[in-house]
Amino acid sequence: MKRLVGWTALVLGFVVVATYWFSNRDELSETQKARKTVPELQRVDETAASQPKEEMSGFAAGQSSQELGSTPSSYKNEARNTEAPIEASARPGVKRSSDDAWKSAPPLSKSERASVQKIIDLAFKYAKPTEKPSALLRELEALKLAPVAAQDFNDDTGKMVIIRTDQALDGTRYFHAQFFEDENKKTYLQHLSFEIRPSPDSMDLAVKMIEAKLGVKIDVLQAPTSHYALYKAPNDYIVWVKRLERDDLKDDPFNARDPKADIGTLRVAIEKDIHAHEHE
Amino acid sequence: MTLRGFNGVYTVKKSLLVTSLVLSLGGFVGALSMPIAAAAKTSTKKSSTRPAKAKQATSAKVVKGQFEYVVCTDSTQLLVRDESLKEILFSAEKYEPVKLFQGWGENRRFRQINGEEVAFIKVQFPNHEDNAQDGIGWVAEKMIKLQSECPGYKEALEEAHGEEGGDDAEDSIEHVIKAAETVKTENKTAAKADNVAGLNDAKCCNFPLIARPTASYETGMRRFGARRGGGSRIHAASDLYRRINEPIEAVASGTVVRDLYYFYQGTYALEVKHAGGFVVRYGEITGKQVKGVRGGASVKAGQVIGYIAKVNSNCCEPMLHFELYSGKRTGSLTVSGNKYRRRSDLMDPTKYLRKWEERKFGK
Numbered sequence: 001m002k003r004l005v006g007w008t009a010l011v012l013g014f015v016v017v018a019t020y021w022f023s024n025r026d027e028l029s030e031t032q033k034a035r036k037t038v039p040e041l042q043r044v045d046e047t048a049a050s051q052p053k054e055e056m057s058g059f060a061a062g063q064s065s066q067e068l069g070s071t072p073s074s075y076k077n078e079a080r081n082t083e084a085p086i087e088a089s090a091r092p093g094v095k096r097s098s099d100d101a102w103k104s105a106p107p108l109s110k111s112e113r114a115s116v117q118k119i120i121d122l123a124f125k126y127a128k129p130t131e132k133p134s135a136l137l138r139e140l141e142a143l144k145l146a147p148v149a150a151q152d153f154n155d156d157t158g159k160m161v162i163i164r165t166d167q168a169l170d171g172t173r174y175f176h177a178q179f180f181e182d183e184n185k186k187t188y189l190q191h192l193s194f195e196i197r198p199s200p201d202s203m204d205l206a207v208k209m210i211e212a213k214l215g216v217k218i219d220v221l222q223a224p225t226s227h228y229a230l231y232k233a234p235n236d237y238i239v240w241v242k243r244l245e246r247d248d249l250k251d252d253p254f255n256a257r258d259p260k261a262d263i264g265t266l267r268v269a270i271e272k273d274i275h276a277h278e279h280e
Numbered sequence: 281m282t283l284r285g286f287n288g289v290y291t292v293k294k295s296l297l298v299t300s301l302v303l304s305l306g307g308f309v310g311a312l313s314m315p316i317a318a319a320a321k322t323s324t325k326k327s328s329t330r331p332a333k334a335k336q337a338t339s340a341k342v343v344k345g346q347f348e349y350v351v352c353t354d355s356t357q358l359l360v361r362d363e364s365l366k367e368i369l370f371s372a373e374k375y376e377p378v379k380l381f382q383g384w385g386e387n388r389r390f391r392q393i394n395g396e397e398v399a400f401i402k403v404q405f406p407n408h409e410d411n412a413q414d415g416i417g418w419v420a421e422k423m424i425k426l427q428s429e430c431p432g433y434k435e436a437l438e439e440a441h442g443e444e445g446g447d448d449a450e451d452s453i454e455h456v457i458k459a460a461e462t463v464k465t466e467n468k469t470a471a472k473a474d475n476v477a478g479l480n481d482a483k484c485c486n487f488p489l490i491a492r493p494t495a496s497y498e499t500g501m502r503r504f505g506a507r508r509g510g511g512s513r514i515h516a517a518s519d520l521y522r523r524i525n526e527p528i529e530a531v532a533s534g535t536v537v538r539d540l541y542y543f544y545q546g547t548y549a550l551e552v553k554h555a556g557g558f559v560v561r562y563g564e565i566t567g568k569q570v571k572g573v574r575g576g577a578s579v580k581a582g583q584v585i586g587y588i589a590k591v592n593s594n595c596c597e598p599m600l601h602f603e604l605y606s607g608k609r610t611g612s613l614t615v616s617g618n619k620y621r622r623r624s625d626l627m628d629p630t631k632y633l634r635k636w637e638e639r640k641f642g643k
Contacts, residue, residue, distance in 0.1 A: 129616060137340045147340045150347035150426070152575070154537040156553045158611040162347040162541075173383025178541060183611030183623055190614060191542045197384040222593055230545075230593050236616065240545060242592050251568040253540050253548070254347070256379035256404035259414050267546075274544045274614055274621070275564070275591075275601060276508040276515070 099246060102198030102264020108205060112171025112197070117209055118143065119172060119194050123270045124213045126177070126189045127237045133161045133179045133187065140165055145175065158182070164254070171197050174255045191271040195244075195255070198264030203227070206241045206268050214239075238273045241266060345428040346539050346575050349403075351376045352430035353423045360417035365391045365400055369417045372405050375433055377569070378424055379404045389418065398422075406569055437576060474533040474581045478556030479604075479632055485531040485554075486581045487636035488520065488562070488600060495521045495597070497633060502599075504628045516620040517563065517603040518629050524598040527584040528562060530554070531636065536585075539575035540567055544601075545591035552579060553607060558627075561613050563601035565589050604629035 108116070126136055133149060140147035146166035153159045159181040168175065178191040196202045207224045210231060219232035227243040242248070244265045249257040257265070351358045357371045372378065381387040381402040389400045399421040408415035427433050476484040497503060502519040534554035543549035547564040550573070554560060565586035573585045590598040605613065609625040620626055 137342075141340055148347075148426075149340060149342045150428070151342065151344050152346050152538070153344075154553075155610060156537045156559055156607060157551050157613055160538065160541065160612065164347060168383045171384065176542070180612035180614065182615040183609050184615070184617075185611075186615075188616070190612075193542065195383070228592065236621070238545075240592065242546065248546070248592075250409060251406070251566050252379075253377075253406060253567045253569055254379065254542075256381045256402075256416070258381075258385075258416060261385065269542070271542070271544065272614060272621075275517075276513050 099263050102243075103200050105197070105199045105264070107201045108171055108196070108199050113205060115169030115172045116196055116202075116205060118169060119175065120206070120209045120213060120268070123192045123194075123239075123268075124233075126192060127233060127270045128235055129186070129188055131187075131189060133163055133177070136163060136177060140175070143169070145169070147175075161187075171199075173197075176254060188272070189270075190274075191269065193267060193269035193271075196266040196268065198262065198266075202266040203229070203241065203243060206266060210239055210241065210268075232273070233270060236273050237270055239268075239270045241268050243267075343426055343428040345426075348427045348539075349378050349380055349424050350427045350430050350433060351378055351419075351423060352425040352433070358419055358423050360403075360405070360419055361400070362413075363389075363402075363418060365389060365418055369413050370408060370411060372408070372419075375427075375430070375436055377406055377574075378419075379406065380424065388421070407571065437574075440572075474555070476532050476554075476556050476581075479558050479606075479627075481556060484556070485632070485636055486529055487633065487640040488528050488531050488602060489522050490527055490529065491522065492637065492641050493520045493522060497521075497602075498630055501596075504630050512619070513621060514619045516622045516626055517561075517601045518633055519596075520600040520602055520633075521597045522588050522600065524588055524590050525566065525568075526588045526598075528565060528586050528588060528600050530579045530581055530583045530585050531560060532556070532581045534579055536573060536575055536577045536579060540565075540569060540586075545593050547589040547591055548586075549601075550586055551613065552585070557607040559605040559607045559613070561601075561603040561605075562586055563603060564591060564599055602629055602633070604632065 122136070122139060125131070137147050137149055140163070144167060147163055148166060150162045151159065152162070161179040163175075163177040163179070165175045173195050175194045176192070177189060179187055180190050181187045196206065203224065203226055207229050210229075211218050214231060214233060220230075221232055221238065222228060222230035224241070227245070229241045231239045233239050244257075244262065244267055246259060246263055248267075249259045249262050249265075351372050351374050353374055356374050358374070359368050360370050360372055361367060362369050381404065385402075387402045390397050391400060392398070400418045401421045401424065403417065403419055403424065405415040405417075478484065495502060497518040497520050500506065501508075501515065502521065504515060504518050506515040507513075508515050530552060532554040534552045536550060537553045537559070538549075538551035540548045540550055543563050548567045549561055549563040550565060551559065551561050562585065566589040568587050570584055570586060573579060573583075579585055588598045588600055590596075603613065603622070604627045605623060606625040606627055609623050611623060613623050613626075614621060615623055618624070
C-alpha cells in the first residue's frame with residue numbers, strides 16, 4: 001500500500017510538471033510565428049546589398065557619395081505578402097487593381113488587432129479636457145513608436161502641438177494627434193487619428209472596439225456601414241471611422257497615400273465636435 | 281523489502297516513498313510557481329512600459345514649427361526614382377514639401393552607391409500628386425528633413441514671401457520656393473481690400489467665394505448663432521454653401537498664421553490674420569495646399585487660398601465654414617466653457633459677409 005502511494009505521488013508530480021511544460025510550448029510557437037516578417041525583411045535587405053556595386057547614373061548634380069551617408073532612421077519596413085496581388089497589378093501590361101481589392105485582403109492578424117486596440121485605448125484616454133501632449137509622448141515612447149512632436153506657436157492663435165510617430169504598430173500607420181492651448185492656457189486634444197491597413201474585417205473590428213469604449217449608452221450619429229460610422233463621445237468629442245475610397249486618398253497634407261494600393265484603408269479619428277453639424 | 285514501520289529506522293522502501301513524495305510535492309509547487317513567476321515577470325515588464333510619472337522628461341524628438349518634411353539638399357533639385365531605384369521619374373525642388381510613407385508595404389530600400397549603402401525611402405510630393413506617378417517615388421533618406429531641421433529653410437521662406445504683402449516675392453529665390461498661384465481676378469474690390477485698416481474700413485473686404493452661395497447663410501442651420509446640440513451649443517460661424525473643390529479666396533491681405541490642419545470629419549482649416557488685425561478661420565476646406573499658401577506666408581485679398589470640401593458624414597452640402605474673430609485675444613480659436621465653444625473675441629460675420637457679397641456680385 002505504501003509503495004503504491006509512493007509511486008502514485010511520483011507519477012502525479014511528473015504529470016503536473018509535464019502538463020505545464022506542454023501548454024507553454026504553444027505560446028512560444030505563437031511568438032515565433034509573429035516574428036516571421038523579420039526573416040522576410042532580411043531577405044529584402046540582402047538582395048539590395050548583394051547587387052553588384054555600381055554607380056548610380058544620372059544622379060543629381062552635387063549629390064556625391066559623401067553627402068549620402070547611411071543614416072538609418074527608425075522606419076519600420078515590413079514586406080507583407082498581402083501586397084502581392086496589388087503589386088502584381090501594378091506591373092506593366094497587367095490590369096489595375098479594382099477598388100474592391102481590399103475585400104480579398106487577408107483579415108487582420110492577432111497582433112494587428114492588438115495594435116488597433118492599443119491605439120483606440122490611447123485615443124479615448126486622451127480625449128479628455130486635461131490630458132497633456134507630454135504624457136502622450138511618454139506613452140508612445142513606451143510603445144517604441146519613436147514619437148516626434150512639433151510645437152507651432154503664433155501670437156494670434158496660440159500654440160498647437162502635433163505628435164506623429166516614426167514607427168507604427170502592426171497593421172496601422174500615421175498616428176497623428178493635435179493638441180491646442182486655449183486663451184485660458186488649457187491644453188486639450190483636438191484631433192487624434194490613425195489608419196488601419198485594408199482588410200475586409202477592419203470596419204467591424206474598429207466599430208466593435210469603439211462601441212466597447214463608449215459603454216452602455218452609445219450615441220450613434222450615423223449607424224455603421226461597410227464604409228462609415230459616426231458616434232458622439234463624451235467631453236464634446238465625436239468618433240468617426242471611414243473606409244477610404246479613391247477620392248479620399250488625395251490631398252492629405254500629412255499622410256502619403258498610394259491611390260492604387262491604399263483603397264480600403266480604414267481611417268479612425270476622435271476629434272472635438274467643432275462644428276456640431278446637424279442634418280437639415 | 282518491507283517497511284518495518286515509522287520507528288526511525290529507514291529502509292530502502294521508506295526512502296523511496298519519501299523521495300517520491302518530495303518529488304511530487306516539488307513538482308506541484310514548481311508547477312504552481314511558474315505561472316506566478318511568469319505573471320510577476322509580465323507585470324514587471326508592463327510596469328516598465330507604463331508611462332513614467334509626469335515629472336519624468338521625455339526623450340522624444342520635439343521640434344518647433346510645423347510638422348512638415350521638406351527636401352533638404354545642397355543642390356537645387358532632388359531626383360525622385362522609381363521602386364527599382366534606377367529610373368528617374370521626376371525631380372523635386374529644394375525645400376519642397378514631402379510626405380513619408382509608413383506602415384504596411386515596403387517603404388525603405390537600400391542600394392550600393394560608390395561602395396556605400398544608401399537608404400532610400402518611399403515618399404509622396406503634394407506638389408506633384410497630379411502627375412503620372414501620383415507624386416510617389418523613392419529618394420535618398422538623408423535628403424529629407426523636418427522643415428525646422430533643414431538649414432536655410434526659414435531664411436528661404438522669409439525671402440520668398442517678403443516682409444510685407446509679398447510684392448518683393450519676385451525678387452526673392454522663387455526658383456527654390458514656388459510662388460503662390462494667385463488668381464488674377466478682375467474683382468477690383470479685392471485689390472482695394474489689400475490694405476484695409478480693419479473690418480469697418482470702407483474698403484473692406486472681399487467675399488471669400490467665387491460665386492454666390494447656393495443657400496442663404498442668414499437662415500436655418502447655416503446662420504451664425506443657430507442652435508446646435510438641442511440648444512446646448514450655438515453655431516459659431518456662417519456656413520457658405522458652394523460646390524466641392526471650388527476655390528476660396530482671402531477676404532483681405534494678411535498672413536497665414538496656421539497652416540492646414542485636421543479640422544472636422546475629414547476636412548481642414550486654415551487660419552489667417554488679416555490686415556487691420558482681425559482673424560479668420562477658413563474651415564471645412566480640402567487638404568489641397570495652394571502653392572505658396574503656407575504657415576507664415578503673406579496673402580492678398582482675392583488670392584485663392586484653398587478649396588471647398590465636404591464633411592465625410594455627408595450630412596450637409598459642401599461649404600466654407602467661415603469664422604471671424606476681432607483679434608483682440610490670443611490662444612486657440614476653439615475652447616470649451618461657452619456655448620459657442622470658441623475664443624471670446626468671436627464675432628458674428630453676417631453683416632460683413634452681406635456687405636462683401638453685395639459689393640462683389642451686386643444686390
